[in-house]
Every structure is written in C-alpha cells, then in structure tokens.
Amino acid sequence: xxxxxxxxxxxxxxxxxxxxxxxxxxxxxxxxxxxxxxxxxxxxxxxxxxxxxxxxxxxxxxxxxxxxxxxxxxxxxxxxxxxxxxxxxxxxxxxxxxxxxxxxxxxxxxxxxx
Amino acid sequence: xxxxxxxxxxxxxxxxxxxxxxxxxxxxxxxxxxxxxxxxxxxxxxxxxxxxxxxxxxxxxxxxxxxxxxxxxxxxxxxxxxxxxxxxxxxxxxxxxxxxxxxxxxxxxxxxxxxxx
Numbered sequence: 457x458x459x460x461x462x463x464x465x466x467x468x469x470x471x472x473x474x475x476x477x478x479x480x481x482x483x484x485x486x487x488x489x490x491x492x493x494x495x496x497x498x499x500x501x502x503x504x505x506x507x508x509x510x511x512x513x514x515x516x517x518x519x520x521x522x523x524x525x526x527x528x529x530x531x532x533x534x535x536x537x538x539x540x541x542x543x544x545x546x547x548x549x550x551x552x553x554x555x556x557x558x559x560x561x562x563x564x565x566x567x568x569x570x
Numbered sequence: 571x572x573x574x575x576x577x578x579x580x581x582x583x584x585x586x587x588x589x590x591x592x593x594x595x596x597x598x599x600x601x602x603x604x605x606x607x608x609x610x611x612x613x614x615x616x617x618x619x620x621x622x623x624x625x626x627x628x629x630x631x632x633x634x635x636x637x638x639x640x641x642x643x644x645x646x647x648x649x650x651x652x653x654x655x656x657x658x659x660x661x662x663x664x665x666x667x668x669x670x671x672x673x674x675x676x677x678x679x680x681x682x683x684x685x686x687x
Contacts, residue, residue: 489674499607499658501678508674547613551674556601556664557626558676562612 460561479548487553576679595663
C-alpha cells in the first residue's frame, strides 16, 4: 500500500525567508500525481501545487516550488519570500494516475514569524 | 470556490442523535470522497463513491453510512452520535482518473463542522 510521510510535524520561518517542507512516499507505481495542499486557520483545503510523476521538470506556482526526486521518492515544497498568510497546515498527498485513491501525509504545521 | 458544495456548514447536536451531511460535487466529477478531521488532526479517509457505487472504504464506523445518488450528490449519515464524533467533515470530488480526463487533484468543499454536546 502506498504511504506518505511528512517527518516535520511543525516548522517555523521568518517572514520574507525561505522554508522547505519535506515529504516522502512509498509506491511501486511509475505513473502518479503528487500534491501539496494548504489548510489555513479557516480550515479550508486549498491546492498549492501539483506534480505529475512523468514530468521531470519541477512544478512552480509563483512563490511555491517543488523538488521532485522520483528515484528517492521525495517531494519537498519550497516556499520563497514567506508571508504571514502562508501560515497553515500543509499536507502532502499522492494519487495513482489511473486510480482513485488519495493518500495524505500527516501534515506539517508552518508558522510564519513577523 | 472549488465548486464542491457542502451543507450544513455548522451543526450542533446532542449525543445519541443522528445527522445527515450533504455534498454536491463539481459539475462533471463522478467521484465523491468523505474525510473526517478532528481538531489539530490529519485527514481521516472515510469512504469513496464513484458514479453511485462504493469504491473504497477507510476507517468509517459502523454507525456511519453514506450513499451517492443518481444525480451524483452524496450524503453522509452519522447516527448514535458520541462526543468524539465532533469534527470537521470534508467532502471532495475528482474526475474519474481516466486518461486525458482530469488534472488529478481532489477539490474540497468547505466542510461541515459538527459539534456533539
């Protein structure tokens, strides 16, 4: 069965600095999607970024980028120029390309210090 | 706006009672997922439906049941409620997963916040 691990329960970053959240996963599949979701204090689940496993290029969305290492089964999220609004719980998630089951990691709580 | 609609947004009830949470998926999405999130906890997968049929079951209690109707909306029924059932219940939808038909992600509703007193 696929698993997703986020080894950092909590992290903090100074405003305007850069922070990297870690995620590793376990799968025997070759085609899959990986996601980072953000859950701010409002508790709404918001998609931050998506990566298709067949794409070698790392996904980027404005200040958010990933470091996707397929062989190492690692999918870290880098947040540049951190803002107070980035403070949230961040969940890493996995899905097989032709499957319907999503697997979520336990989450990393990010605090942004002014 | 994700396009997924959940009602009610907030619900307060007493132990032993029964409630129904409703979810309308995004237009065109055939799969509906239900998750439970207790305070400061992760997402617990409950159950998934695809086009009216149950496809996957997670840690769903026997007191809980769900269904997906022909118009693709889904309901989660929680009965004999206990204090520990207080949580945020998310519904999410996605495409079927067939090649070329989706962007892969789950689209979440805003959740139904259940408080059991």
